[in-house]
Amino acid sequence: MSEVVNGLKQRQPASSQNGSLNVVIEGSQSGRNFQGSNPSSWTKLVMDMYPPGTSIRSCTCSYCNVEQPPRAKHCHDCDKCVLQFDHHCLWLGSCVGQDNHCKFWWYICEETALCLWTGILYIMYLKANISRAWWKDAIMILLLIALSIVIIFLLLLLLFHSYLVLTNQTTYELVRRRRIPYLRRIPERVYPFSKGICRNLYNFCCVRSSIYSLEPLPSSQELEEKARPYTCLDILACRCC
Numbered sequence: 001m002s003e004v005v006n007g008l009k010q011r012q013p014a015s016s017q018n019g020s021l022n023v024v025i026e027g028s029q030s031g032r033n034f035q036g037s038n039p040s041s042w043t044k045l046v047m048d049m050y051p052p053g054t055s056i057r058s059c060t061c062s063y064c065n066v067e068q069p070p071r072a073k074h075c076h077d078c079d080k081c082v083l084q085f086d087h088h089c090l091w092l093g094s095c096v097g098q099d100n101h102c103k104f105w106w107y108i109c110e111e112t113a114l115c116l117w118t119g120i121l122y123i124m125y126l127k128a129n130i131s132r133a134w135w136k137d138a139i140m141i142l143l144l145i146a147l148s149i150v151i152i153f154l155l156l157l158l159l160f161h162s163y164l165v166l167t168n169q170t171t172y173e174l175v176r177r178r179r180i181p182y183l184r185r186i187p188e189r190v191y192p193f194s195k196g197i198c199r200n201l202y203n204f205c206c207v208r209s210s211i212y213s214l215e216p217l218p219s220s221q222e223l224e225e226k227a228r229p230y231t232c233l234d235i236l237a238c239r240c241c
Contacts, residue, residue, distance in 0.1 A: 043067050049216035050182070069214045070182060071193070073172060083214070086170040098213070101170075102204055105161050112154040119147050165204050168194040182217050190227045192218045 046067035050059060060067050061074045064081050068074075073085035075095045084098035096104045122144045130137060164170060169191060177183050186192055193215055194200060207213060218226070 045214075049214060051217055051219070070217050071170065071173070071215060084170055085172050086164075087172060101161075101165075105158075105165065105204075108154060108158045108161060112151065112158055115147060115151045115154060119144065119151060122147065166197050166200055167191045168200045168203070186223060187227055190223060192223060192226065194226070 046059060046069050049070055059070075061081050063074050063076075063079070066081065068081055069083065071084045072081050074081045075085065075088050077088045078095050080095075082095045082097040084101065086096040086101055086104075088095050089104070092104075094100075122140055126137060126140055126144075164174065173180060173183060177186075177188065183192070195203070203213070
């Protein structure tokens with residue numbers, strides 16, 4: 001789980017378990033390595049990611065008393081702030097965020113493949129033993145129906161999270177977009193944190209989990225560029241990638 005404070009106790013500045021937090025800031029700002037960062041340096045780091053005039057109340061966690069970077073949210077179930085908060089998974093008993101969203105996607109993919117393989121085995125069994133015992137066939141058919149419902153749910157969940165990955169969004173940002181202060185005035189079809197399909201996939205799958213990537217809010221010029229409709233030249237230039 002990717003947390004704003006990895007192993008951080010309440011009301012303390014951000015730091016990792018060994019006393020240091022590796023932070024990479026994407027965009028025009030360079031990467032920084034904070035060794036035992038103090039509250040003032042963390043506050044300045046976070047506030048630099050917000051546009052001028054942003055109210056500090058919109059980026060300060062009222063529970064942890066730390067400044068939240070963009071895309072972070074406090075999870076009431078885990079009682080921690082989570083980077084790129086997606087959702088709190090009741091089945092896993094933990095939050096899905098920046099550090100484990102990729103693992104969660106592969107978990108759904110493996111579960112879907114396992115259910116599909118199990119369904120194939122059920123069908124093969126029914127074809128081979130359809131006329132031996134009717135009550136066994138009835139049980140297998142009921143199990144197959146239940147398994148089909150699970151497969152449909154997993155496939156939809158896999159497609160949904162694949163869409164989030166390709167557009168660099170989270171479930172929380174998609175569902176609560178109108179309630180998130182820095183996303184309210186952005187058109188719904190504009191993905192402010194998307195860097196193109198290829199770059200989104202690379203950051204999602206290949207970026208090391210030991211380095212926490214903090215994404216600043218895009219400028220108004222960047223938002224205007226992303227809101228511009230695609231043309232034939234944009235497609236030939238692979239603007240979407």
